[in-house]
Amino acid sequence: SAVISQKPSRDICQRGTSLTIQCQVDSQVTMMFWYRQQPGQSLTLIATANQGSEATYESGFVIDKFPISRPNLTFSTLTVSNMSPEDSSIYLCSVEIGGGYGYTFGSGTRLTVV
């Protein structure tokens, strides 16, 4: 099964700044998914990142706020831009394992905006 390394694990940022979150997978994967989990809530999909093309964003999420890069089949970044306290959440990346084993997730990035 795929193993995801996500970093940073947590950060405290000033409002108005940007943070880039990295996800490294130990095998090549076609799709990578980025989620947000607000405190005490379920996961919400932000976007799907396919290597070599622009990410596909879900309703309520836009590229200017959450630009995503997918330079190769093992790596992706999500940037949270121009942050406000409302962006304080856990951000997670995910990839499909397949073969009846679903998806695996990174350990998440806990972001606090002050």
Place this chain on the structure above:
Amino acid sequence: LAKTTQPISMDSYEGQEVNITCSHNNIATNDYITWYQQFPSQGPRFIIQGYKTKVTNEVASLFIPADRKSSTLSLPRVSLSDTAVYYCLVGGDTGFQKLVFGTGTRLLVSP
């Protein structure tokens, strides 16, 4: 993508069997049912996946009736470490499916 409905929370004691039921009335023919477990400060972890009848692995069992409009995750003899949020999801297993998470069930296991 089919919507799922689960109880918000459940309480149990160590050593008991816990059954968490999920409703998915609009499940499609090619949808699989997958359960994930999430501990605080961690990403969700795959538990089990099934299409129909019963599936069992070293962690849990998944019971799916013939109409597939619901499913039940069964955790045998829970321990304190099973305290977590459990999510039921439905979707195709044909690749590249985005996962839509419902509210999940917060299970609290007490001594």
